[in-house]
Amino acid sequence: MRDPLPSLPGYSLRRAANAAAAELASRLGELNLRQVDASLLILIGENPDVTASALGRQLDIQRANMVPLLKRLEDAGLIERKAIDGKSQGLTLTAQGAEITQQARTMIERFEAELLARIPAQHRDHLLPALDALWR
Amino acid sequence: MRDPLPSLPGYSLRRAANAAAAELASRLGELNLRQVDASLLILIGENPDVTASALGRQLDIQRANMVPLLKRLEDAGLIERKAIDGKSQGLTLTAQGAEITQQARTMIERFEAELLARIPAQHRDHLLPALDALWR
DNA sequence: TATTGTTATACTCTATAACTATA
DNA sequence: TATAGTTATAGAGTATAACAATA
Numbered sequence: 001m002r003d004p005l006p007s008l009p010g011y012s013l014r015r016a017a018n019a020a021a022a023e024l025a026s027r028l029g030e031l032n033l034r035q036v037d038a039s040l041l042i043l044i045g046e047n048p049d050v051t052a053s054a055l056g057r058q059l060d061i062q063r064a065n066m067v068p069l070l071k072r073l074e075d076a077g078l079i080e081r082k083a084i085d086g087k088s089q090g091l092t093l094t095a096q097g098a099e100i101t102q103q104a105r106t107m108i109e110r111f112e113a114e115l116l117a118r119i120p121a122q123h124r125d126h127l128l129p130a131l132d133a134l135w136r
Numbered sequence: 137m138r139d140p141l142p143s144l145p146g147y148s149l150r151r152a153a154n155a156a157a158a159e160l161a162s163r164l165g166e167l168n169l170r171q172v173d174a175s176l177l178i179l180i181g182e183n184p185d186v187t188a189s190a191l192g193r194q195l196d197i198q199r200a201n202m203v204p205l206l207k208r209l210e211d212a213g214l215i216e217r218k219a220i221d222g223k224s225q226g227l228t229l230t231a232q233g234a235e236i237t238q239q240a241r242t243m244i245e246r247f248e249a250e251l252l253a254r255i256p257a258q259h260r261d262h263l264l265p266a267l268d269a270l271w272r
Numbered sequence: 273t274a275t276t277g278t279t280a281t282a283c284t285c286t287a288t289a290a291c292t293a294t295a
Numbered sequence: 296t297a298t299a300g301t302t303a304t305a306g307a308g309t310a311t312a313a314c315a316a317t318a
Contacts, residue, residue, distance in 0.1 A: 001194055002182040005175060006272065008248050009264050010156045014171075016270040017153035018196075020146050035150075036308090039141060046138040053276060058137050060154075065309065067278060087276045087317040112144050119269045126262030128145050133255045134152040136142065172285095189299055201286065203301060223294040223299045 013134075024111050031104055032076070036061070036069060038108065041093065041101040044079055049090030073097070149270075160247050167239055168212070172197070172205060174244065177229065177237040180215055185226030209233070 005011045021035065028038055036059075043055055052066045061069070070091070073079045078097030081089040093101060116124055141147045157171065164174055172195075179191055188202045197205070206227070209215045214233030217225040229237060252260055 001179070001186065001190060003179060003194060004182060005178065006268070007264075008244065009267070010160060010244075010248055010251055011175075012264055012267040012271070013149070013153045013156055015272075016267040017149045019271040020149055024146060034307095039147075042141065043137070043139060046140065050137065051276075054137060058139060062310070063275095063277070064279080064311080085318075089277080108144065108146075112146055115146055115270065119266045123262040123266040123269070126259040127266040128143075128148055130255045130259040130263040130266075131145070131148040131152040132142070133259070134251065135148070135155040136151075170284095187299075198287070199298095199300070200288080200302080221295075225300080 020115060024108070027107055027111060028104060031100055031107070033100070033104055037073060038101075038104040040069060040073060041078060041097060041104060044091050045093050045098065045101045048092045049082075049084065051084070051088050051090065053088075055091070156251060160244070163243055163247060164240060167236055167243070169236070169240055173209060174237075174240040176205060176209060177214060177233060177240060180227050181229050181234060181237045184228045185218075185220065187220070187224050187226065189224075191227070 006015075025035055028035060033041070039059060040055060043058060044050055047054075052070055053063055055061070056063050056066045070079065070081075074081065077094055078100055080092050080094055082092070084090045116127075119127060142151070161171055164171060169177070175195060176191060179194060180186055183190075188206055189199055191197070192199050192202045206215065206217075210217065213230055214236055216228050216230055218228070220226045252263075255263060
């Protein structure tokens with residue numbers, strides 16, 4: 001079939017992102033985590049007592065949508081909430097959450113290394129700077 | 137906030153793809169098209185009498201999900217179906233569909249050019265080959 | 273007045289299973 | 296037996312509006 005779409009960077013960007021996301025989702029599934037769960041756990045681990053609102057701003061997730069995401073992590077025993085003041089809650093990893101987060105980080109690092117390994121060497125180091133220019 | 141995620145190519149891939157998709161969606165909205173509509177119209181224009189199943193295979197969209205997509209394009213008067221044999225239907229653009237498709241292609245080409253222009257020159261030509269290695 | 277956390281809700285996208293009819 | 300088109304449905308993901316309580 002004639003298909004001019006793959007020559008478009010924006011189209012290839014979406015297809016590559018979808019392919020990578022599907023593969024990572026499959027691997028993180030072994031830890032009963034989705035990508036967004038892993039992102040939240042990593043950020044909470046790096047920023048103890050961070051608030052739900054701050055996490056949402058960092059990940060471009062709206063406040064209202066953070067509620068079920070955090071509830072899921074809390075129900076799984078991976079994070080804890082404690083009141084900072086009357087209206088804010090600080091989030092931290094539980095011991096179990098820290099352990100799962102470390103496993104997820106190891107898994108993600110391996111995945112990222114494998115992703116890069118698929119890219120021909122002469123293009124490899126250009127991917128991240130090029131992507132950064134598109135969203136940061 | 138400490139955030140190690142942007143250093144991960146897979147994460148940046150998703151963020152860049154989302155940012156690009158949101159912007160293109162906004163522009164195509166002026167033509168009352170979504171990205172998937174534009175992709176379908178372009179492929180149908182390039183491949184007259186293509187079947188719904190073949191389109192789905194090319195775009196990794198399942199047969200069942202093609203039904204509402206094509207119905208929408210047909211209801212908008214952009215595509216037509218005519219029986220190839222007892223079970224297959226050939227899809228073609230209507231005159232109006234061809235016109236809208238041309239407008240979409242012009243819009244997309246401008247968008248793609250602007251995307252590439254944002255990437256520093258020394259990285260620009262590496263993006264598409266790097267992405268291709270991740271999904272093709 | 274702005275922000276935090278929350279509830280409720282709706283819409284889109286996608287995945288799965290099943291069915292009919294035809295090649 | 297495999298394929299094309301379709302229907303129905305369920306699950307994610309996301310967007311919007313509104314509310315109470317607090318900074």
